[in-house]
Amino acid sequence: xxxxxxxxxxxxxxxxxxxxxxxxxxxxxxxxxxxxxxxxxxxxxxxxxxxxxxxxxxxxxxxxxxxxxxxxxxxxxxxxxxxxxxxxxxxxxxxxxxxxxxxxxxxxxxxxxxxxxxxxxxxxxxxxxxxxxxxxxxxxxxxxxxxxxxxxxxxxxxxxxxxxxxxxxxxxxxxxxxxxxxxxxxxxxxxxxxxxxxxxxxxxxxxxxxxxxxxxxxxxxxxxxxxxxxxxxxxxxxxxxxxxxxxxxxxxxxxxxxxxxxxxxxxxxxxxxxxxxxxxxxxxxxxxxxxxxxxxxxxxxxxxxxxxxxxxxxx
Amino acid sequence: xxxxxxxxxxxxxxxxxxxxxxxxxxxxxxxxxxxxxxxxxxxxxxxxxxxxxxxxxxxxxxxxxxxxxxxxxxxxxxxxxxxxxxxxxxxxxxxxxxxxxxxxxxxxxxxxxxxxxxxxxxxxxxxxxxxxxxxxxxxxxxxxxxxxxxxxxxxxxxxxxxxxxxxxxxxxxxxxxxxxxxxxxxxxxxxxxxxxxxxxxxxxxxxxxxxxxxxxxxxxxxxxxxxxxxxxxxxxxxxxxxxxxxxxxxxxxxxxxxxxxxxxxxxxxxxxxxxxxxxxxxxxxxxxxxxxxxxxxxxxxx
Amino acid sequence: xxxxxxxxxxxxxxxxxxxxxxxxxxxxxxxxxxxxxxxxxxxxxxxxxxxxxxxxxxxxxxxxxxxxxxxxxxxxxxxxxxxxxxxxxxxxxxxxxxxxxxxxxxxxxxxxxxxxxxxxxxxxxxxxxxxxxxxxxxxxxxxxxxxxxxxxxxxxxxxxxxxxxxxxxxxxxxxxxxxxxxxxxxxxxxxxxxxxxxxxxxxxxxxxxxxxxxxxxxxxxxxxxxxxxxxxxxxxxxxxxxxxxxxxxxxxxxxxxxxxxxxxxxxxxxxxxxxxxxxxxxxxxxxxxxxxxxxxxxxxxxxxxxxxxxxxxxxxxxxxxxxxxxxxxxxxxxxxxxxxxxxxxxxxxxxxxxx
Numbered sequence: 001x002x003x004x005x006x007x008x009x010x011x012x013x014x015x016x017x018x019x020x021x022x023x024x025x026x027x028x029x030x031x032x033x034x035x036x037x038x039x040x041x042x043x044x045x046x047x048x049x050x051x052x053x054x055x056x057x058x059x060x061x062x063x064x065x066x067x068x069x070x071x072x073x074x075x076x077x078x079x080x081x082x083x084x085x086x087x088x089x090x091x092x093x094x095x096x097x098x099x100x101x102x103x104x105x106x107x108x109x110x111x112x113x114x115x116x117x118x119x120x121x122x123x124x125x126x127x128x129x130x131x132x133x134x135x136x137x138x139x140x141x142x143x144x145x146x147x148x149x150x151x152x153x154x155x156x157x158x159x160x161x162x163x164x165x166x167x168x169x170x171x172x173x174x175x176x177x178x179x180x181x182x183x184x185x186x187x188x189x190x191x192x193x194x195x196x197x198x199x200x201x202x203x204x205x206x207x208x209x210x211x212x213x214x215x216x217x218x219x220x221x222x223x224x225x226x227x228x229x230x231x232x233x234x235x236x237x238x239x240x241x242x243x244x245x246x247x248x249x250x251x252x253x254x255x256x257x258x259x260x261x262x263x264x265x266x267x268x269x270x271x272x273x274x275x276x277x278x279x280x281x282x283x284x285x286x287x288x289x290x291x292x293x294x295x296x297x298x299x300x301x302x303x304x305x306x307x308x309x310x311x312x313x314x315x
Numbered sequence: 316x317x318x319x320x321x322x323x324x325x326x327x328x329x330x331x332x333x334x335x336x337x338x339x340x341x342x343x344x345x346x347x348x349x350x351x352x353x354x355x356x357x358x359x360x361x362x363x364x365x366x367x368x369x370x371x372x373x374x375x376x377x378x379x380x381x382x383x384x385x386x387x388x389x390x391x392x393x394x395x396x397x398x399x400x401x402x403x404x405x406x407x408x409x410x411x412x413x414x415x416x417x418x419x420x421x422x423x424x425x426x427x428x429x430x431x432x433x434x435x436x437x438x439x440x441x442x443x444x445x446x447x448x449x450x451x452x453x454x455x456x457x458x459x460x461x462x463x464x465x466x467x468x469x470x471x472x473x474x475x476x477x478x479x480x481x482x483x484x485x486x487x488x489x490x491x492x493x494x495x496x497x498x499x500x501x502x503x504x505x506x507x508x509x510x511x512x513x514x515x516x517x518x519x520x521x522x523x524x525x526x527x528x529x530x531x532x533x534x535x536x537x538x539x540x541x542x543x544x545x546x547x548x549x550x551x552x553x554x555x556x557x558x559x560x561x562x563x564x565x566x567x568x569x570x571x572x573x574x575x576x577x578x579x580x581x582x583x584x585x586x587x588x589x590x591x592x593x594x595x596x597x598x599x600x601x602x603x604x605x606x607x608x609x610x611x612x613x614x615x616x617x
Numbered sequence: 618x619x620x621x622x623x624x625x626x627x628x629x630x631x632x633x634x635x636x637x638x639x640x641x642x643x644x645x646x647x648x649x650x651x652x653x654x655x656x657x658x659x660x661x662x663x664x665x666x667x668x669x670x671x672x673x674x675x676x677x678x679x680x681x682x683x684x685x686x687x688x689x690x691x692x693x694x695x696x697x698x699x700x701x702x703x704x705x706x707x708x709x710x711x712x713x714x715x716x717x718x719x720x721x722x723x724x725x726x727x728x729x730x731x732x733x734x735x736x737x738x739x740x741x742x743x744x745x746x747x748x749x750x751x752x753x754x755x756x757x758x759x760x761x762x763x764x765x766x767x768x769x770x771x772x773x774x775x776x777x778x779x780x781x782x783x784x785x786x787x788x789x790x791x792x793x794x795x796x797x798x799x800x801x802x803x804x805x806x807x808x809x810x811x812x813x814x815x816x817x818x819x820x821x822x823x824x825x826x827x828x829x830x831x832x833x834x835x836x837x838x839x840x841x842x843x844x845x846x847x848x849x850x851x852x853x854x855x856x857x858x859x860x861x862x863x864x865x866x867x868x869x870x871x872x873x874x875x876x877x878x879x880x881x882x883x884x885x886x887x888x889x890x891x892x893x894x895x896x897x898x899x900x901x902x903x904x905x906x907x908x909x910x911x912x913x914x915x916x917x918x919x920x921x922x923x924x925x926x927x928x929x930x931x932x933x934x935x936x937x938x939x940x941x942x943x944x945x946x947x948x949x950x951x952x953x954x955x956x957x958x959x960x961x962x963x964x965x966x967x968x969x970x971x972x
Contacts, residue, residue: 018456029472137604141596143548145555146571146589153582210682212724218680219719220712220739220790234729246461253462257552261575272556275471287460287468294461308729 005303012299016292017069023288024068027280028061037278038081051081055281077285082277087285090270095289097266101185101258102251108190109197109247114240116194117201121236122228124206132198139195145257148188152261155184185262189254193247200243204236211235238309245301249294340533343609350605353540356598364414371412377405379412379565388581398583400573406584410591413565417595420481420550420559421543427485428546429539432492437523437531439493440500451497454490463487463549467558475558477566483553484546495538499531506530533610540603544596551592567592626693627830628654628677628798633690635669635676644901646672646685648854651928654798654847659824659831661841661862663877664851667898670834671720673851674800677832678717679707694798713743716791720803722783726775732759732786733771739793758789762819781812785819792823799824802834817844838881842866850874853899853909856928860935870937873910908940916941 027034035052036043051057055078056064071078077087120132208214209232217231251258255268263269267286274282344350371377383403391398397406439450457465469483503509504527512526553559554568562569567588574585635647647669654660664670675681677692677699692699694715699707711717716739719725727735736758737751746754752771759767762785775783784804791799801820805813821844824831833844841848841862848865850858850873858871869875876894896913899905907924911917921940928938 014452015455015459018452019459022456022460023468026468026472031473137597137600138593141544141548141593141600143551143555143568143571143589143592143596145552146585146592149571149575149578149585150589153578153585212719212721213727215680216719216725216787216790217727217738218711219678219717221708221710221742222712222738223708231727235727238729249461251462253460253464253467256463256467256556260556271467275467275558280471283468283471287464290461290464291459295459 004306008299008302012295015295019291020069020072023284024065026284038280072288077288078281080279080282082279087282090282091267091285091289094266094270097264098252098255098268099293101255101266102248104182104186105189105193105251106244106248108186109193110244112190112194113197114201116198118205120198120202121205136195136198139192144188144192144254145261148258148261151184151188185258185264189251189258196247197240197243201236201240204239205232208232208236241301241305241308245298248297252290252294344606347605347609349601350609353598353602353605357602360414360595360598361418363411364418367411367414371408377408379409380404380563388577390583397587400584401577406587409565409570410587413567413570416477416560416564416566417547420484421547424481424484424546425488425539425543428488429492432489433496433535435493436496437500437527440497441504441523454493457490463552466549466553470553470558475561477560480550480553480559484549487549488542488546491542492538495534496531499534500527503527503530537603537607537610540599540606544599544603547592547596625656626653627656629693630677631691633673633676634688635672636686636688638684641902645854647676650856652849652856652859654830654832656830657828658846659833659844660847660849661833661835661845662849662851663835663838663841665836665898668851669854670851671802674802674832674834678711678715678800712739713794714796715798715800716796717800717802718787718791718804720806722780722787722807725787726783728775732773732775736790736793739790743794758793762789780808784808784816788819795827796829798830798832800832805840838877853904855909855938857938864935870942871939872914872916920945
């Protein structure tokens, strides 16, 4: 197992390097002169030159990348062109806002998805199953930013939980202190994710229920309930684990949308604002941070998958 | 009486399994309700996108960008089925005209991503070794940007426009295709008949195009269908963020974004574009599910 | 050797019928199967793949897949018709009084639980043992089935064991509660030949020691010869011949049985070649109207092809489903046995194929 973890860690390194190369090239792939773009149209020759100097754009690309990587490893992602503050400071507390949002959404998605998927599998081909699967298909096909808007609308019109709508007044203060503020965005993201997990759980359960060892359990005289929850579920959950990391990542990336509609001051909104103002160092910073978290979470998921699924160990 | 199976000698007569499966493919597809319903829905949406605008311009006076400030933010009525937006434009007309844009994003981006992904996947699966390792690591890097983020970063660099959204979403779709195709190529390559045609001296190029590609069409079709659904959602998301189609284009995501500001006084402005997106994405998802069930009976629920 | 008489019958299957619902209509997988299992004895159920022998065993324990349904028949065990029991009552029998081992040891054990956990489960369930006692008993059982260092193996996961070892674990599991009847569904088919012999030996030895009755499902007449007291030959969902082992091997009656025996390699006589039975088992959708073997039978007459024969019992309790052994059959048939042509002459139940 330790061997596996080490091997997996080593495998992650080239991916992380690839990510930094890609993020680094963002600035250089922009059509035109990056310094000019950063400076904005109509900036004086001198300003452009200063920016070029400050961003080190005069040096060769490999040197620039080397410095970018070196700084990034030490937690220095450069400075915002607009505010002049270090990108790390800009991200600051917004980091946790986004990670928390993704985390709670994942929990909701897993919780709802598993229940729905198991019910669906256990009662397959019944009305319950069909209804759950139709709802899940809709969940999968719905733009979650639209669903979020609908939720806001319903809750506002129904005048239900008015406090939860306070954040609509665009307070740029992250979560504030009210847990209620997190409910709608988490519901928005979580239900979409639940749809995926429900479908996956169902098909995984149905596949497991057809396995020989389930028949063995039945031949032992075990009750259907124990067959389902002790013998089938544990096996069925193994492949589902792999989606959890992807979901978490999807929520991190989806934060750009969710945080926009719910006016949450996290990394997603920071990214969007930076894109609008062409503040590329900030865009690079947030994209890099989000991707690195995602890679690390997937690493964790992979390792726990191995722990759960001991059979792979042999190969 | 235990049966002993002796491997038959490898001959050129080993049948390419695709030949029989075309008929079977259609039969199974037509037997699958989900695939048929999804397929019909897609046909409906395509007709709506390409004939709808012509019908409207020919037979009515509605135009997608015709403003009427005296009649803005009106709810659904007999003259404006889906109501009007903040410029008094008819939402129904705009949605019909915008369908094309949504389908462009879906089809073109998946086409671009599919072609690149399939090429990568086949090379990776067929040649294996170092090429495989490099390509797959590259795909891992692309997959390291979760969800919409990769497309977002690309659009951020290229600038906001529908064309750039198509390119970005296309690149975003590459790894999914590459992985699926690589897996399928690996399993087809192991089949005996591929050995047989290789033994006959067929070139790699010929083997790939004549023998491998036709046999991995099913997973590609499934992937494409499901991927179009994702692509449409992603594209709409980017336009919603103001990074895609620019006003006054009647792109659905952009319309949603406009409607968002009037959420409380005129909910319908954001409601209908969203419903349209759901309809189209649903069509591709249902179709993709159905095709997968039809093509892979093993996966079909017992 | 007689089936009737002094022996206790522990299990009697009467006219069992099982159907499967499929996309292309109902399939009668088991169509009127009857046999008796005397206490402490072994009955072999033999047939080609698709003859319904596995479905018969699953039907007895009511472990059919969800699209399978028993439509008719009785299964008497200790005086009760198992098919009339509730699911709860049936569950108390499964793994306790009647247990089963399966063909695929590689996939029949749950991959996420240790061997010990899986054996203990039945003990805790049926015998109310504590976890600790069940664990100790599991180790004993593993020892009983000949697994070396059972105290270590008990903590292993199935993937850590070879196929033969897994089948031993399956056997240990099925024996956990001292069952009256063990149903063994092709327990050696998936194993290497040397391991096959070991497992067969083990089952026989345990049967002698524990006094179980065994239903042995197999397609292999060689295995039957080694392990069984009685044999029911199945063809296309029906029992077509039922007799004690000596009679079956020495005086097989049914042309089908004769064909099976002919395709079996023998060491006691000289054979030029093994003769396979020509043709294939009929598809369940196109069952012949008459005798189901008639399309392949070298002795088939018009009667055979148009009317289904019944299972007739002779004075020894042996049974055969064949027109040749009835009064209605007239004529002569040449039946080829080990290269010799024998003539079956009509003589009702007394018809013999001369030796």
